[in-house]
Amino acid sequence: MLAQTFYVSKSTFAPHNVADKDILHQADQNNPKLELTGCLFRASNLYAQILEGPVQSIETMMRAIRLDARHYDILEWPMTETSERAFPEWSMGYAKKEIADAELAAFGHAQPRQISEIAEVLRNVFEAGYKT
Numbered sequence: 001m002l003a004q005t006f007y008v009s010k011s012t013f014a015p016h017n018v019a020d021k022d023i024l025h026q027a028d029q030n031n032p033k034l035e036l037t038g039c040l041f042r043a044s045n046l047y048a049q050i051l052e053g054p055v056q057s058i059e060t061m062m063r064a065i066r067l068d069a070r071h072y073d074i075l076e077w078p079m080t081e082t083s084e085r086a087f088p089e090w091s092m093g094y095a096k097k098e099i100a101d102a103e104l105a106a107f108g109h110a111q112p113r114q115i116s117e118i119a120e121v122l123r124n125v126f127e128a129g130y131k132t
């Protein structure tokens with residue numbers, strides 16, 4: 001079964017730190033094997049990530065991500081079933097240009113939104129020039 005999950009978290013390190021490069025490297029190595037795609041957004045002190053793929057793969061990856069000391073205060077949306085991927089073409093996307101904190105934080109503060117709706121917003125952000 002194909003599913004999506006989403007979370008927003010606070011980063012332990014400043015952007016462009018080696019920690020970000022390591023995360024991207026790990027994702028490039030692991031995500032294709034687990035059939036995971038998605039996008040990772042990085043603001044000045046926040047991360048936001050859509051992760052999609054087989055349920056089992058998402059569960060495995062989220063267990064590691066929840067324990068990762070490079071971020072904290074993870075606000076996680078419940079995994080939902082999806083019929084198609086919002087980010088099929090990336091094993092992992094990374095916002096080259098920094099997206100505003102407020103833009104990411106809003107996902108956590110606003111009325112709870114469906115992951116599919118958030119994915120749509122984030123896809124537009126990527127397509128507007130954030131894609132690496």
Ligand SMILES: Cc1cc2nc3c(=O)[nH]c(=O)nc-3n(C[C@H](O)[C@H](O)[C@H](O)COP(=O)(O)O)c2cc1C
Binds near residue numbers: 027029
């Ligand atoms: C914000 C954030 C996003 C992450 N996203 C991924 C990811 O998509 N894929 C991945 O393999 N690791 C990701 N990680 C790293 C994992 O928590 C974990 O360190 C890594 O999967 C371990 O990989 P390894 O067993 O190959 O060393 C992320 C970490 C953080 C802090």
